[in-house]
Each structure stands twice: as C-alpha cells, then as structure tokens.
Amino acid sequence: xxxxxxxxxxxxxxxxxxxxxxxxxxxxxxxxxxxxxxxxxxxxxxxxxxxxxxxxxxxxxxxxxxxxxxxxxxxxxxxxxxxxxxxxxxxxxxxxxxxxxxxxxxxxxxxxxxxxxxxxxxxxxxxxxxxxxxxxxxxxxxxxxxxxxxxxxxxxxxxxxxxxxxxxxxxxxxxxxxxxxxxxxxxxxxxxxxxxxxxxxxxxxxxxxxxxxxxxxxxxxxxxxxxxxxxxxxxxxxxxxxxxxxxxxxxxxxxxxxxxxxxxxxxxxxxxxxxxxxxxxxxxxxxxxxxxxxxxxxxxxxxxxxxxxxxxxxxxxx
Numbered sequence: 530x531x532x533x534x535x536x537x538x539x540x541x542x543x544x545x546x547x548x549x550x551x552x553x554x555x556x557x558x559x560x561x562x563x564x565x566x567x568x569x570x571x572x573x574x575x576x577x578x579x580x581x582x583x584x585x586x587x588x589x590x591x592x593x594x595x596x597x598x599x600x601x602x603x604x605x606x607x608x609x610x611x612x613x614x615x616x617x618x619x620x621x622x623x624x625x626x627x628x629x630x631x632x633x634x635x636x637x638x639x640x641x642x643x644x645x646x647x648x649x650x651x652x653x654x655x656x657x658x659x660x661x662x663x664x665x666x667x668x669x670x671x672x673x674x675x676x677x678x679x680x681x682x683x684x685x686x687x688x689x690x691x692x693x694x695x696x697x698x699x700x701x702x703x704x705x706x707x708x709x710x711x712x713x714x715x716x717x718x719x720x721x722x723x724x725x726x727x728x729x730x731x732x733x734x735x736x737x738x739x740x741x742x743x744x745x746x747x748x749x750x751x752x753x754x755x756x757x758x759x760x761x762x763x764x765x766x767x768x769x770x771x772x773x774x775x776x777x778x779x780x781x782x783x784x785x786x787x788x789x790x791x792x793x794x795x796x797x798x799x800x801x802x803x804x805x806x807x808x809x810x811x812x813x814x815x816x817x818x819x820x821x822x823x824x825x826x827x828x829x830x831x832x833x834x835x836x837x838x839x840x841x842x843x844x845x846x847x
Contacts, residue, residue, distance in 0.1 A: 758788025773822025
C-alpha cells in the first residue's frame with residue numbers, strides 16, 4: 530500500500546513594494562520552499578517535523594517553534610482533525626533574505642496538509658493559519674508575504690485579522706528583478722529601526738503613492754507605476770542596513786527600471802520593469818552594482834509576477 534503524501538511549492542514574495550509598507554506584496558516564479566506532508570503512525574496526534582534541508586541546520590525541528598509546524602497545527606485545529614501529520618521541509622529561500630522565507634514555508638505547509646486531508650478549507654482559513662505560523666502562534670505577523678505566497682499575483686492586504694485580501698491586476702509585460710546579496714537582516718531588527726511615529730508629510734506622500742500605484746496597475750499605466758514606486762517611510766530608516774543602497778538604486782534606475790526598493794526588510798532588492806529585455810538589462814546592472822557596493826556574491830532572479838501561489842507539485846496515494 531502506497532503511503533499518502535503530498536508536496537507543495539510556495540514561491541518567494543516581495544513585500545512592501547516601496548510605497549505599500551505592510552500592505553502590498555507580489556509573488557515571483559522562483560525560488561521557493563517545498564513542504565511534504567504525510568500522515569503519522571496510527572494513534573499519533575499533532576505535527577512532527579522529520580527533516581529540513583537547505584537551512585544549514587539553523588531552523589528548529591521542534592514543530593511548536595517552526596513556522597511550518599505551527600501553521601500546520603493551526604490548520605489541523607481549524608478543521609477538527611485528530612490524526613497526526615509529519616512534515617519534511619526543503620528550504621529553497623535563504624534565511625533572513627527579505628524574500629518571505631517564513632511565509633513560504635507556512636503557506637506550503639497549510640496547502641500540503643489541506644490537500645493531504647482533503648479538507649477543502651477556504652483560502653481565508655489557510656491564510657489565517659499561515660499567519661499564525663509566521664507569527665509563531667501569536668498572530669503578530671503581517672500577511673503581505675503570506676497573501677501573495679498563497680494567492681499568487683499582486684495583492685493588497687486591506688485588513689490582516691480577519692484577512693481581507695484584495696487581488697490587484699498585473700499589467701501585461703510587468704517584470705520583476707530581485708537581487709539577494711550575501712547579507713542577512715533580521716526582520717525584528719529592521720522593524721525596530723522604524724520607530725512608532727511617522728511625520729504627517731511622509732505619511733501623506735506614502736498614501737498618495739500607494740493610491741497611484743494601485744491605479745497604475747489597474748490601467749497598465751507604466752509611467753504612473755514608475756512615479757509611485759517611492760518609499761517615504763520604511764526605506765529611509767533602513768537604508769543603513771544595506772551598504773551602498775542609494776548607489777545600487779541609481780544604477781538600477783539608470784538601466785531603465787520603473788522603480789527599485791528593498792524587498793521586505795531587505796537585504797534583497799527588487800526592481801519592476803516593463804518587458805523582459807528591460808528586465809535583463811536591469812538585472813545585469815543591479816548585479817554589478819551589488820558586487821561593487823556590497824562586495825559579495827549575490828543571487829539574481831528575473832521573473833514575471835507569478836499568477837500561482839502555493840500549489841501541489843506531487844502527490845501519491847490520494
């Protein structure tokens with residue numbers, strides 16, 4: 530008899546997207562995390578993690594301290610499932626990269642367990658459980674990575690709890706370039722730099738840019754999208770974490786990008802571009818600039834905005 534198991538891929542995501550701190554995010558095609566779920570031995574309950582690869586041994590194997598484990602347990606509780614589940618995690622995303630690594634693991638876990646159980650839980654439930662995983666049970670996480678990791682595409686989080694997710698259109702030809710330098714920035718440290726107050730003028734400009742970006746996406750107005758990709762709140766306060774950020778951004782813009790900013794809390798940077806040829810030129814310029822100003826190896830990804838979030842890539846016995 531073939532054991533039932535299912536493997537899910539969840540993509541990397543870019544959050545904040547310059548003017549959309551904690552509310553905007555989009556998915557790219559690659560890289561991403563994979564989570565495999567199977568039933569535990571009869572009589573076992575809860576979630577067990579039997580292996581993690583690609584993390585250099587740094588992530589906790591205790592399911593209660595692992596984002597995928599907490600998310601999977603939240604789903605078991607939400608659907609009233611008593612059978613135990615075993616997870617195997619393959620990290621394709623670097624740690625502390627600003628590419629939504631914890632969100633990808635949590636999203637992949639809930640989709641895998643949902644498919645394994647045949648629970649058909651709605652997306653709202655999957656998002657709520659994945660958020661609980663990313664926040665390690667305290668519901669403190671912001672779903673601007675979780676939402677695109679599950680929905681795919683370009684999304685706006687109108688409200689996190691309960692999740693109110695707005696799917697935004699993606700203009701034909703809109704491409705993303707993401708460069709991840711060999712740096713790590715802890716999200717908590719980057720968030721601490723923001724403080725708790727924002728000057729009114731900065732807030733007003735940010736609101737205006739956010740509204741303009743959403744309108745630009747709806748009308749495929751690339752000129753408006755370019756003008757709107759400005760962060761007046763988070764990036765200025767986090768710039769010190771990424772050496773040469775201003776120079777890297779300038780090289781990116783000189784190569785023809787619509788806009789460039791930190792991906793999440795960094796250190797990864799993203800650029801939006803019009804067309805694949807422009808994206809390739811921008812990718813080359815960003816990669817060179819990172820090598821000059823940061824002086825380390827980097828990984829560069831050129832991608833369309835992925836229409837697919839976490840999805841089953843293999844299954845057996847179902």
